[in-house]
Amino acid sequence: MTSSWLQQHDSATVVIFRALQLGDMLCAVPALRALRTALPRARISLVGLPWAEQFASRFRRYIDEFIVFPGHAAFPEQPVRLDQLHDFYAGMRARRFDLALQMHGNGQHSNAIVRAFGARAMAGFGAGPGGKDEYLIAFPDTGAEPLRLLALATGLGAPACGAQLEFPITGADQRELEASGITCGLAPGSYLCIHPGARSADKCWPPARFAAVADQLAIDRRLTTVLTGSPAEAPLTAAVGRLMRRAPVDAAGPLSIGAMAALMSRARLLICNDTGVSHIAAGLGLRSVVIFSKADIRRWAPLDQQLHRCLWDPFGEQAQTVIDQARALLRLR
Numbered sequence: 001m002t003s004s005w006l007q008q009h010d011s012a013t014v015v016i017f018r019a020l021q022l023g024d025m026l027c028a029v030p031a032l033r034a035l036r037t038a039l040p041r042a043r044i045s046l047v048g049l050p051w052a053e054q055f056a057s058r059f060r061r062y063i064d065e066f067i068v069f070p071g072h073a074a075f076p077e078q079p080v081r082l083d084q085l086h087d088f089y090a091g092m093r094a095r096r097f098d099l100a101l102q103m104h105g106n107g108q109h110s111n112a113i114v115r116a117f118g119a120r121a122m123a124g125f126g127a128g129p130g131g132k133d134e135y136l137i138a139f140p141d142t143g144a145e146p147l148r149l150l151a152l153a154t155g156l157g158a159p160a161c162g163a164q165l166e167f168p169i170t171g172a173d174q175r176e177l178e179a180s181g182i183t184c185g186l187a188p189g190s191y192l193c194i195h196p197g198a199r200s201a202d203k204c205w206p207p208a209r210f211a212a213v214a215d216q217l218a219i220d221r222r223l224t225t226v227l228t229g230s231p232a233e234a235p236l237t238a239a240v241g242r243l244m245r246r247a248p249v250d251a252a253g254p255l256s257i258g259a260m261a262a263l264m265s266r267a268r269l270l271i272c273n274d275t276g277v278s279h280i281a282a283g284l285g286l287r288s289v290v291i292f293s294k295a296d297i298r299r300w301a302p303l304d305q306q307l308h309r310c311l312w313d314p315f316g317e318q319a320q321t322v323i324d325q326a327r328a329l330l331r332l333r
Helices: 003-008 022-027 029-038 050-058 082-095 110-115 145-155 171-180 207-221 231-243 257-265 276-284 319-331
Strands: 013-017 043-048 065-068 099-102 121-125 134-137 191-195 224-227 269-273 288-292 308-312
Touching (some): 013 029, 022 145, 050 257, 134 145, 269 276, 276 308, 288 319
């Protein structure tokens, strides 16, 4: 498929399927940017998990419309909403999209889902040549996730417009953060953020290790520690805080993702597990130390290895290495 093919579809209706969580969606931003550059006048719709309506709104430069996906038995991200399946697929077929793009993994299950959208043409990852009006490319076995997805876009003829992530902060994000009162007394650059949670508990570094690292950096650099997390992670941030010798600011609670990102954007450093906030940090250009314990570090580590230091520590044995990497990042100009 060539750039001339994409140019012929510049005014097309395009639907993209990627029904995943925050970090996975942020990794798709370079590909979305490339597609929008190739198709500046196309109407691009995203089919995703319900939460991703806010993702589509934040990235409205690349996405014109959001459509909620009711789920699939093969995907663990959400329970299947069986009562919505018929109307969802009927509605998708009635739209007669010009092009459907499968950006949800290797296509083992997702290609059948995207074919059921009934678009005039389909492209994406998959094995084999595909059917009529289909263009499939092999899913890369190696490489960072943003580069894999960008390879799909460029394979379709879109120009590569950089592999960097983005996370735009809005005025609404800033106003919500100010209204929360969390930043009262916190000057920009005077604090570091510790995000001890993750979607899966078995990806979380021990609270005692986070506490020890935070205390040491507070002594070294006189930085206030700000603990971040969702409302569900409040017990975890409280546990970290109880183990600290220097009282932190506990910001876990009802902040939106955008307001939490605004808080992080003013920090000197983020220390976190391998989870979505590491990709927020990459989008913000915020220095970070990311601790891996389960996922493929080569696939999910941020691309800039100077700004983002990643290490493998499933058993919580590398606290000194985390401190050393954090110190090195704090010395960067």
